[in-house]
Amino acid sequence: MRAAVITAANTPPVCGDVPEPAVPPGREPLHLIGAGLHNIVRGLASSQHYSGGRMRYPLVPGIDAVARTGDGRLVYTGYARPPFGTMAERLIAPFQAEVPAGADPLAIAAGMNPGLSGWMVLTSRRKEVGALGTVLVLGATGMSGSLAVQGALALGAERVIAAGRDPEALERLRGRGTTTVSLVQNGPDALEQALAGAVAETSPSLVLDYLWGPVAEAAFAVLGRGGEDTEADTAYVQIGSLAGLEASLPAELLRSRRIRLSGSGIGSVSAEQMLAEAPEVMTRFADGSLHVPYTAYPLSRVDEAWAHTGRSRAVVVPD
Numbered sequence: 001m002r003a004a005v006i007t008a009a010n011t012p013p014v015c016g017d018v019p020e021p022a023v024p025p026g027r028e029p030l031h032l033i034g035a036g037l038h039n040i041v042r043g044l045a046s047s048q049h050y051s052g053g054r055m056r057y058p059l060v061p062g063i064d065a066v067a068r069t070g071d072g073r074l075v076y077t078g079y080a081r082p083p084f085g086t087m088a089e090r091l092i093a094p095f096q097a098e099v100p101a102g103a104d105p106l107a108i109a110a111g112m113n114p115g116l117s118g119w120m121v122l123t124s125r126r127k128e129v130g131a132l133g134t135v136l137v138l139g140a141t142g143m144s145g146s147l148a149v150q151g152a153l154a155l156g157a158e159r160v161i162a163a164g165r166d167p168e169a170l171e172r173l174r175g176r177g178t179t180t181v182s183l184v185q186n187g188p189d190a191l192e193q194a195l196a197g198a199v200a201e202t203s204p205s206l207v208l209d210y211l212w213g214p215v216a217e218a219a220f221a222v223l224g225r226g227g228e229d230t231e232a233d234t235a236y237v238q239i240g241s242l243a244g245l246e247a248s249l250p251a252e253l254l255r256s257r258r259i260r261l262s263g264s265g266i267g268s269v270s271a272e273q274m275l276a277e278a279p280e281v282m283t284r285f286a287d288g289s290l291h292v293p294y295t296a297y298p299l300s301r302v303d304e305a306w307a308h309t310g311r312s313r314a315v316v317v318p319d
């Protein structure tokens with residue numbers, strides 16, 4: 001069968017022929033509709049993602065997909081056993097969640113992985129405290145951050161603060177009713193000023209951080225100032241590290257505010273937990289609560305998909 005094939009770390013895939021994966025008892029081959037080319041796909045394929053070890057090559061990349069079953073149903077699926085990923089004409093995967101009627105299957109393929117990263121944090125927090133209150137998203141103009149903002153609005157957050165670098169994306173988020181903060185600032189003091197102005201009205205009860213690094217340090221400095229709202233309870237969740245792998249945590253933050261720092265990702269969240277949320281997230285894509293732009297590439301042009309940049313998510317589809 002035809003598939004995307006990576007022969008060595010840090011090399012782009014090519015379209016080639018690979019053997020059919022073995023079909024375990026009780027399973028059936030699924031036929032690819034679309035597989036999203038997410039950041040984690042590149043990270044795993046290059047053996048650079050924190051959750052993976054050294055990959056064995058050659059391999060077929062891809063972590064999730066929308067596929068068609070033998071009886072014609074569309075399902076969201078993934079986590080195939082290496083070296084067989086989801087960017088192949090046929091795949092064997094351990095789970096299936098039916099795609100809702102009316103949903104764009106390629107939007108599901110593009111958006112489920114980045115969308116689940118924030119959705120799980122948001123729903124967990126809402127179950128814990130009953131309401132989201134004010135939500136601050138650091139890195140809101142990236143794919144995952146933008147979907148986290150949309151998810152917070154869909155789940156009834158009282159106020160959403162979207163902080164990011166892309167001015168056009170910030171303008172679109174502002175049109176959805178968010179408070180926006182530009183992170184195109186020179187130096188930590190300017191970052192602190194920008195964030196301080198946004199959170200002065202209401203302190204965030206939940207922070208979703210896709211950036212870490214100096215942006216997190218600026219957020220820590222602002223949150224550490226405390227203030228009159230001594231009963232404020234903040235959950236700070238680290239999800240991504242686009243701005244840096246490390247951030248210094250000031251001691252005064254932990255003493256001046258009721259704050260809990262945690263992370264969310266593969267390892268801290270089980271595949272079963274993620275899959276449990278998949279039907280609801282797909283429903284939100286189907287009803288328009290969540291929206292993701294995508295660009296489709298056939299398998300024969302998977303090298304172009306791998307080099308794709310911009311505001312849309314590359315999705316690999318059969319030729």
